[in-house]
Amino acid sequence: MIEARGITRTYQTHGQFTGTRTVHALRGVDFTLPEGGAVSFIGESGCGKTTLGKILTGLETFDGGELVVDGVELSALKPRQRAKYFRRIQMIHQDPYSALNPTRTIEATLGDPLRMRAREKGGTGAGPGAWRERACELLTLVGLEPEAVLPKYPHQLSGGQRQRVVIARALTVDPQVLIADEAVSMIDVSMRLGILGLLRDLRSRLGISLVFITHDVATARYVGDGGELHVIYRGEVVERGLTDDVILSPVHPYTQCLLSAVPIMRGLEEPGPDRTAPTRALDERTDTPGCLFEPRCPFATDECFTTHPTLVPLGGDGAGVGAGEAEGVGAAEHQHACLNPAARRVVGVEVGAGAAGP
């Protein structure tokens, strides 16, 4: 469905007083998203997740690599032609508050793309009121009551409801891929699960593929069922594999740090035995010839400082040895970009038998 090959994106920032600075937002990201599949990206703030999402939806250009949608290389197309492909990829914004136009009712918000869609399809859309039916249908699909929601303005809805409307709007153009960038981080905890469940539902019911972008690994796990997890650090994927593989036996120290940072429910869970933390805070300005994570890595060696590691499959004894370089990989293999890979158990595990758990 979507295949990204070595996507890179650099920004030139012109500080008011500082000179030009180059920010490498993405440094060669590649992944394949099969139909109905899911890929999750996790990483800390500023590592390029949103940039990736925007590139995938055509809101941002990339300056290296190739994006292939349905076998078509997009860089070969004219911008106008590209739009058609990008339309199949829809973004769900992080902030449901700004993702809906505050001056328009939900009816208007959904109506416009639906009418446009109907016009494109030509006669099949039938009567002028057809879009309204479709709107109701979509709202029901995302678990909202159409009659109650349609005439309302965004500010009259709760965060969770808004996010559902956002999803419904994305569905108006019959997308094949949804990009969810921090889709639940601004939503009240109690309602997050509902949205995550909805996304998972859409995958299974409509066969929509999902790119899930987050810094919260736990949520990635909820939608990325059977999909891949990519750990991204300063624009570079440092580890990837099946979601559960990566969570349970991360080999890259960065992944381990990220996973260690997931709070554990004391009393219900126990911290993993090998919890680690980065030795210092992120400084995007440092440039090293070697591993980008080396300055913060608790396990860094001299080699890390000089050699830049690239993604390699986990060594023969690992769990996720895959089929290699063959096209159309079935189960994704577990890869990492670390010179000293060592699987560590860092995530909290449920307290086996204790007090009652739900």
Place this chain on the structure above:
Amino acid sequence: MSEVQVRGLTVEYQTSAGWLPAVAGASLDLRAGEITGLVGESGSGKSTLALSLLNAVPAPGRIAAGSIEVAGVGDVVRLTGRQLRKVRGGELGYVFQASQNSLNPLKTIGKQLLDLGRSHEVSDLRALIARAKDLANRMGLDGDRVLDSYQHELSGGMRQRVGIVFALVLNAKVLILDEPTTALDMLSQASVLDIVRKVHDENQLSTLIITHDIGAISEIADRLAVMYGGRIVEDGPLLDVLRRPTHPYTKALIGATARITGDVDAARPLPGRPPDLTTVARVGCVFRERCPFAVAACADTEPPLEAWEAGRRRACHVEPSTVLAGQPGTPAAVGEPA
């Protein structure tokens, strides 16, 4: 020994529908050396409660009833003017919800620190600076550099830590943190929580930490209080509450938290949407509409917050055992739209 005793605190806001309580009859103790976590959904009144500890409810709000006894100070609700100002920052350190923006953008951190010292008539400003640097260093900041920086030169996590420095530099014994990690990513959140714990322990503080993320709070809190619709609906020792939630809301909240391991399908979203000032039930239990255990009594009498076990309190008409057993009658609603 309680450092802070909140009794029957009611805080109201003026709305177009009149004065409505954002916090109703809340009673809470902050004990020395203990971190109390306060969780609840958005709009449940957490920030309002925290601000009223400093008698700083923003307009158009007012403390309508209740008392807040702070050890060595007395009832904060009765304080005014200079005395109140001295207590703020002096005895009660507050770390702001949006701590990223809690600093004057036009002044260096050091200068603001001096302002703070002068405002509290600290005689030895040099010592104050030294203490601030020390605090900063202990939180993993470069004290010298930070004091010479402007707010915009610091990252979100650094500002959060500077906020804690400001709260503690005058030797406050009580530390109140409102959503200290909400805007931060996982790594920063972990380090901030870590620091809070460390500082708390080193200074033997009474800490109140507010969040809506039950996971985050369980990392560091000793006690847990759960708020809903302006009421504290349950409290007790953290581990105990997490293991044995006896209020349906607590139970649901724990159950709605995404976990990194275990059965994905075990977690369930809460039905309905959280109430706000105007939609919260005026009579009966505030949670009853979303409560799978609701009984007839819930509709007309509000359950009081009462101790039911040593160190545990709850406000529910349903028997603790019923809730613990997790066999509700008929769920009130499923799916979000209520």
Place this chain on the structure above:
Amino acid sequence: MAATAALATAVRNRRPAFLAFRRAVLRKPSRIVGFAIIVFFTLMGICGPWFYGTLAVDPNAIYAPPSADHWLGTDFAGSDVFQEVVVGARYVLSTAALAALFTSFFGITVGLVAGYHRGFVDSALMRVTDFVLTIPGLPLLIILSTVWSFGSPWQMGLVLGLTGWGGVARAVRSQALSLRERGFLEAARGLGLPSRHIIVKELLPNIAPYVAMHLLLSVIGFIGAEVGLFFLGLVPFSSTNWGVMLNQAVFSGGAMNSPDALVYLLAPLVCILLLTLGIVLFLDAVDELFNPRLRERA
């Protein structure tokens, strides 16, 4: 069937807008006053000349004091000052309104296009905007007035409008730039909605309160500018209007020195002050009219 449904929706949508307007205006007495003043002058501008076709000249009643016949007295030619104020309102108001429309139109178009498209279009348009902003409008206008005889309100309005749109364009652009990064606009682009649609339906409503406020405020500004030009006698005129009245009161009526002519001077001055007051008072309601969030507050 579908048509009736659409009609029903339309009706449903229209009524709340009207109700919201009424509610917003009625919320404060000051707004009612402001709105009433605006309506009063608008009616004066539209209907004034119908009431008094040609102004009667009465050489035997020059500078008559206010009386039942002449509410505000008479002028140098024995014409009724009140009638002159009423008749003179149309030119002044329509010119100012046209100028405000022109500025808004140019300003919004340039601002939106620049802010939305960015890149080359943006920098080109912004250079032009800078130029318009830099050229001092009023001095330019008085120089232009020697070439152009701003005979009709259209011409005057156009010229006033052409010199004044820079500020709006800048402001609209910066708003468009910030809105552009807002989620709903990204979403609209992602959905493949046409640019025209996005600009008109998504961007525009969000800057509407700003634009409306600007429109009202610039009406005051333009009245000041044009009346000033007439007052200084810098532009030719062929019929009476408030600026002409001021000019004649001061320069041929001696209103600054003669109490007889004072009413003649004060009548247009007070009209300008009143209209300003009306707009100022009403402005407060504008935000509420456009922002559904504020509108709803009962």
Place this chain on the structure above:
Amino acid sequence: MTGFARRLAGKLLAGLVMVWVVVTFTFFLVHALPGKPGDVQYEQYIMQGLTPDQAQAKVASIYGFTSHDSLFAQYAGYLGKLVRGDLGESISYSGVPVSHLIWSALPWTVIPVLSGLLVSFLIGVVAGVVAAVKRSSRWGGLLSVSGSLVAGVPSFVLALLLLLVFHTEWNLLPDAGTSDITTEPGWNPDYIGSVVQHAVLPVCSYALLSYGGWLLAMKSSVVTVLGDDFILASELRGIAPVTRARYIGRNAILPLFTVLALSFGIMFAGSFFIEDTFDYPGLGNLLLKSIGTRDYPVMAGAFLLITVAIIAANILADLCYTLIDPRVRR
């Protein structure tokens, strides 16, 4: 600081380009104007009793010959002279250098505008703070409305009203000119007193004119700052009220400095209304007079100077901002 210097240089360059554009624009505009300076003078001579031939000859000798160069050649010549600071010679004051006229008019615009601006800034800012703090009370609302009203009233209306009250009615202050002619110009108390007395009304007009703007700007700025988190945070830290007021004040006033420089430019451009009303011999008045007599070089010169003032004010505003605000300073 090199970044700053580069930025400054960039601004200046952009300013120069804008000046050039404006010069070009005015040159061609002014040459497109109908009516010759001689026509005006000619009719005056006729009315003084000269025969048409005499008047014609006199006009020809006074105004010299009109240039027969192509417009473009004239333009090139004008630019060339301009680079050397030569704005040409006045026509209606035959032969007097334009720069001389402009320099003698300039102080009579700059000084009143500046003092009016400063006075209104001080008063407006204080009133703005009051209006912001008391915004929910009746007085606060009244203050804001009065501010908007004054801001909306045309300048000449204000000037006329001032003149009516303080000159015609009470005869407290002179209505025209810059000083009493019988006083010897120079640093003597009589002259300075007279200048001040004559400047009161124009300065008041300028001040009134911009006072409302400051009030409104300061009010909204203070309201914004009051809502900023750091103000609440400082309250929660027990910062002394005086210090907090300083925090609010500094943060609120900062964005106004940009406006200050800008409004200098705006008032400069609008000065002719007030200068005409008080017959004050500033730049605006010079421009008006030169238009009346079709004195192209003076017209172009005055217009150019007004534009340069605006451009300079813009640059100044920019620099002001970067110097004061640490967020953009480096």
Place this chain on the structure above:
Amino acid sequence: SSSSKKSNGGTSSGGAKDGGVYTSIDANNQITAGAPMNPFNAAPNMFLGYNQMSLGFDKKNPSDPNDFFPGLAASWTASDAGLTVQLQPNAKWSDGTPVTAADIKTSLAIAYTQGTAGPAAGNFEISDVKDLGGGKVEIDEVPGVKNLYFQRLVLSATIVNDKVYSGQLPADVWTTIAAAQGSDAAAAKSAADKLTAAGKPIAAFAPAKDISAGPFVLTRVGPGEALLDRNPNFFAVSKVSPKQVILRHYSGNQQIWGYMNNGELDSAPYTAMPTNILDQVLKAGYTRVDAPSYVSASIAFNEKQAPYDKTAVRQALAYVIDREAVTKVGEPVGGMTTPYTTGLIHSQTDTFLSDDQKAALNAYKPDTAKAATLLQGAGFTKDGSGQWHLPDGTQWTITLQTVNGFSDWISASTIVANELTAFGIKTTPAVTADFATYQKEMAAGKYAVGWWLVALGPQTDKAYNRIYGSADGYTVKNGQATHSDTSPANWQHTPATYTVNGQSIDPGQLTAQLSVTPVSDQKPIIAQLAAATNQELPMIQIWDYTKVGFYNEKHFTNFPKSGQDALLLNPPGVWMMQGFVQAK
């Protein structure tokens, strides 16, 4: 106010008793600080009769163009060679040096460079200026040229100081003048150009200090105000009472009204004013003095534009307009309704026309019936609603053009428009922004009907020249008129000949003739022109202006009174030389 606290103190440096400060307005000068103190500048800081002198001062006597008050010349006699002038025995410059023949010679040479002299009718032609000694100076006219106005032109020439100005003149200026007046046309042309070219530096010349031969010396020029001190070396200093003079510039009538309202002026020049202001001014203690003004306001037609090419139309309009009422609104104080349109002001009509001739003139008394008859005769029709239609059927509308700042015209237009509209011709007044544009557009034929000043006298040839001169396409040279219908200044487009009383006349030619006819012989020509103008109405005269001046006896007495026209038509400086204006 600024003048109210003027002190009368200070040491007296002159002869007469110290009269303090005299404040007035110079209506002709835009007093500008920084403009040169040079009478030849277009905007000079020089004030005729105060610090700018001529040999004599024109009494503006319509029946004697050579009637002058003595100025620097105590007396003069015309001779065949030209004019011999006896300078005032005591005439001195303010620096103490005497006024000499050299000063006269330089000044007259400068006049050539300023266009006021030269080989054209109406300009003098001087062959030489001779110092006869003893203060006698002889100014010789080029032999063969007999300019009627030679004496008048010499006497009214501005006299400046030779030491100051001769440096600005080319050394060979008199040679050039001679060439310009020579018979070789080509050489004359190039010499004339040379003279004009020499004029510019003189106009721009800015002397560092005022050296005056008049009663006052310029001390200081402020913006819009000039301060002059009494010249202790003035030949008649004992007659001059004021110690200082403050002259304010003229920025508009309303400003003068304001000054008078506050009693700030000792005398005020002519200003148009409405009655309410007149009352106000009289109340403030001013005395009104009237003097004739050789100007008349009229509504003129562009006869190239239909229907104004028809005499009947112009006559009909004259019958509709009630000039009495118009004057009352337009110029109630300074205007006198003109009884007949003749091209001259009323008093001159009285002087030059016999009673019979006057009786034959049509006064065009308001008579709408006559107007209607005339129009119907010309093929115009009136529709049911009372609107007049042109012969081609279109509705007749008039735009009556006036100029901004001419408040009397603007006011008058209102009532004219009202009258015409009431008659059935929809008329709107339109105001052009300034006079330059007005003239330009008028010359370009843009206005069909507009206001126009006529009867500019006192010389009758000038008055008629205003109607049948350049505005009508005539150029007059040496009493010969040439007509061109395409000349750029030609906007009136009156026909080249009129038939009056069955006799065909060429008004342009007659006007040219008038300029070379002595006043005593002008009557027959004027009779013809007046009758033609009255019949054909190239313009409708509405009112004759009166020069209304004011004085206030608060500080000074002995002002010229009404009837002393010759004085009143001169600036107060001339009054003072004559011993008028004495401190109280």
